[in-house]
Amino acid sequence: MKKMTLVIMSVILMASFAMAQETPELDVTATVTVTPLSATATQPITMGDVAKGTTVTIGADGTGHLNAGTPQEGIVTLGGEGAAVVTVSYDATATLTDATDGSNSMTFTVAVTGDADTQSGAGGVASPSTITLDGAAGDTDGQFIFWIGGTMNVAGTQVPDSYSTANTNGNTWEMTLDYQ
Numbered sequence: 001m002k003k004m005t006l007v008i009m010s011v012i013l014m015a016s017f018a019m020a021q022e023t024p025e026l027d028v029t030a031t032v033t034v035t036p037l038s039a040t041a042t043q044p045i046t047m048g049d050v051a052k053g054t055t056v057t058i059g060a061d062g063t064g065h066l067n068a069g070t071p072q073e074g075i076v077t078l079g080g081e082g083a084a085v086v087t088v089s090y091d092a093t094a095t096l097t098d099a100t101d102g103s104n105s106m107t108f109t110v111a112v113t114g115d116a117d118t119q120s121g122a123g124g125v126a127s128p129s130t131i132t133l134d135g136a137a138g139d140t141d142g143q144f145i146f147w148i149g150g151t152m153n154v155a156g157t158q159v160p161d162s163y164s165t166a167n168t169n170g171n172t173w174e175m176t177l178d179y180q
Contacts, residue, residue, distance in 0.1 A: 035140040037080040037177055045074035045108075045148055045173075053156035060113040060122065060149035074148035078177060082135025082142035085180040089128040094173035096152070098161035102168030106158065110150040110173060119147055130180060146175070 048069025050056045060073050080086065090112060098104040113122035116134030125131060125146065133142030165172045 034084075034179065035079075035081040035142070037078065037086065037179065039175070039177055040077050040079075041074065042077050043072060043075040045150075046070060046072045047108075047152065050152070050154050052154055052158050052160075055151055055153050057151045058149040060111050060147040061119055076146040076148065076175060078133065078144045078146065080133050080142050080179070081137075082133060082139030083137040084133045084142055085130050086133060086144070087128060087130050087178045087180055088125055088146075088175065090175040091171075091173050092127065094165050095169070095171045096163040096165055097167040097170040098159060098163055099167050100161055102170065104159045104161065104163075105169065106152055106154060106163055108150050108152045108165075108173075110148060112146055112148050112175075114144055114146040116144050119145070122147055148173075 045058060046069070047056055047058060048071035058071055058073055078086065090110065092110060094108045094110065096106045096108060112125045112127070113119075114125045114131060115122040116132075122145075131144050133144050135142040164170055
């Protein structure tokens with residue numbers, strides 16, 4: 001009987017130790033940072049002086065426009081995580097309106113080229129498409145440069161004025177950039 005009581009006491013003791021056992025929980029956290037995308041318009045598109053009844057072309061490489069004034073292609077510089085893939089989409093056109101009251105307009109049809117370093121190495125960038133920022137993965141100084149040009153038909157009956165997307169009823173041209 002002593003043996004049996006001792007065995008029962010041992011079992012009860014072991015059971016009470018087993019019930020008193022704790023299972024700790026441990027949260028594990030980590031913060032992964034990604035260099036935010038930054039897009040900077042460093043040069044606006046300037047058509048220069050245009051003549052009625054002509055089609056004006058500003059090459060994305062700055063060529064093609066022979067009218068007076070100082071025509072120039074637009075430039076947008078993109079910065080972000082090195083070697084990151086970025087989805088690019090943009091408006092196909094922009095509407096320029098007259099400065100007087102915004103009732104007269106012209107449509108600019110956009111053409112975009114781009115490269116990580118040089119304009120001479122730039123290739124066409126369709127919308128939508130993807131590009132890859134230069135630099136090594138994990139670097140914070142990845143870059144890609146867009147050169148924006150295009151064409152605009154100036155009607156023979158176009159009202160003389162200063163036309164811009166910033167005028168009343170004009171619409172700015174937009175480019176959307178997202179990490180993939």
